[in-house]
Amino acid sequence: METLQLAPPQPPLLRSRCRQGRPVVRATLSKQTAEKSPSLAPRKVLLRVPVPTLPPPSSSQHPLPRVSASSLQYPPGYLGAVPDRTDSEEAGENITSAMSHLTNILSSKVYDVAVETPLQLATKLSERWGVNVWLKREDLQPVFSFKLRGAYNMMAKLPKGQLEKGxxxxxxxxxxxxxxxxxxxxxxxxxxxxxxxxxxxxxxxxxxxxxxxxxxxxxxxxxxxxxxxxxxxxxRIFIPPFDHPDVIMGQGTIGMEIVRHMQGPLHSIFVPVGGGGLIAGIAAFVKRVSPEVKIIGVEPADANAMALSLHHGQRIMLDQVGGFADGVAVKVVGEETFRLCKESVDGIVLVSRDAICASIKDMFEEKRNILEPAGALALAGAEAYCKYYGLKGENVVAIASGANMNFDKLRLVTELANVGRRQEAVLTTAVPEKLGSLEAWKHQAIPRISTNC
Incomplete structure (x- = not known):
């Protein structure tokens, strides 16, 4: 049996400004709050709000082991972190749970606010990859992301009295x-x-x-x-971003739409993974009605909390998380989402930042839309997987999950896109701080670079 050595858990650190021994942070309040006092006339005011101290993890809470993202790395496109289902729960319990998920997804109220997004064939990418690439366009939602599905599904089920409290x-x-x-x-x-x-x-x-x-x-x-x-x-009721059954089932309506819209056999669905709500919901539906379809998660190589959790058979906490794809930059996946992924997901593909940028460029050239990094994650994973396993002629779906791109990040994306396509390379070197050293380096290095390139 493999022995896993993990770093001891540590309480999360709160970085804040201190005043008279109390941690404080900057807070900006909306007009509604400002109007309560005539002294707060501006629309936005800068206040100091105490930050609640997070309790240190105790042994009774089963603190999560802390691990590094670099401790689990494999080639782009390789399907790793395949869950071990040899010791799964009793079949009867699984079937009952699966039927409950199916019912909840079918009866979801997300369409009061969300739209049924199209499943579009990416003709240029299909020709280049040799497979039929279908894009599930969640970037076309009213808020340019799939997230409103789960949020609305949970909130619509709250009692009227609770909604009045906010x-x-x-x-x-x-x-x-x-x-x-x-x-x-x-x-x-x-x-x-x-x-x-x-x-x-x-x-x-x-x-x-x-x-x-x-x-x-x-x-x-x-x-x-x-x-x-x-x-x-x-x-007030706290609305979690992913780890709640109603949120998960709201996201699962995407899987229902894919199954309904897809004509012909489907090989796999590639899903971006952060906390796991989206992939857990899609898997809960698709694996029940079309168990032959592979549900494949895609994570950045430096934000692979789900891959590490599935690899070790328990939830872990990343000691650091890469923030380029900020929509999936989480240190800990959800408890319920992890349980569902262990039951239904086929594995996780890891991709680089350069590959994500290349896929953003692909989407722009294909549909003239700009995805955010997390929104292009599934497309990058689908390409890497198809190339790694030599997939040909199959139907694959990639979730275009969001398009809330920060404008100031576009420059970095354009610079890295060609690196991801291996059309350009970024070279670094060190030059001594001595007079004439730069000229000497140019005469020695430039000819060799030109010859080799």
Whole structure:
């Protein structure tokens, strides 16, 4: 039996400014709050809000082992982290659970707010890859992301009395917009806690939907701690981004639409993975009605929390997480999402940042739409998988999950796209800080680079 040595768990660190011994953060409140006092006349005011201290993990809470993303790496396109199902639960319990998921997805109310997005053939990519590439266009949702499906499904099931008390969530982007739009449709008051590092374009879009925006903390963990504490104090329900059955089943309606729209046999569905809500929901439906279809998750190589969790057979916590694909940059996957992925997902493909950028470029050339990095993740994984296994003539689906791209990130994407296509290379070197060293390097290195390239 393989012995796994993991670093001891550590409590999450809160990075904040301190004043008189108390941790504080910057917070921005919406007009609704400002109007309560005549002294707060500006539309936005800078306040100091105490950050709740997160309790250290105790032995009774079974703290998660901390591991490094680099501890599990394999070639792009390789299907790794295949779950071990030899010791799965009793078949009867699994069938009962699967039928319950199926019923909940079929009866979901997401279409009160979401649209049934098209499944489009990518003709240029299909010709280049040698397979039929189908794009599930969740980037065409009203908030340019699939996230509103799960948020609305959970909120629509809340009792009327609870909706009157309001809801709260923490998010750096897509989930926030989903909750805000759902709250607007349900005539419900919503507070959205977002890190102070959130780009203005994102929190402005949430505010336009009528929600109260609070910019708090330098990281998602701090924003989440604030949201949960405020929710308890005000009686608001916390709407999680992925780890709740109603959220998962709301995302599962995407799988239902794919099965209904797909003509002919389907080989695999490639799904971006962050906390696991999207892939868990899709797998819960597709594996029940079309068990032969492979459900393949795709993660960045430096944000592979689900791959590591499936590999070790238990949830883990990443010691660091890459933030380029911020929509899937999570350190810990959900408890319920992990359980469902262990039961139904076929494995995880890992891709590089360069490959993600190349897929953003592919999508633009194919459909003239710009996906965010997390939104192009599944497309990058599908290409890598098809090339690695030499897949030909099959139907494959990639979820285009979101298009909330930060404008200032476009320059980096364009620079790295050709690197991902191996059309360009980025070279680095060190030159001594001595007079004439740069000229000497140019005479020695430039001819060799030109010859080899």
């Amino acid at each position: 809801v709260i969530c923490s998010s750096a982007g897509n989930h926030a917009q989903g909750v805000a739009l759902a709250a607007k449709r349900l005539n419900c008051n919503a507070v959205i806690a977002m890190p102070v590092t959130t780009p203005e374009i994102k929190w402005r879009s949430v505010e336009r939907l009528g929600s109260t925006v609070v910019l708090v903390g330098d990281s998602y963990d701090e924003a989440q701690a604030y949201a949960k504490k405020r929710g308890e104090e005000e009686g």
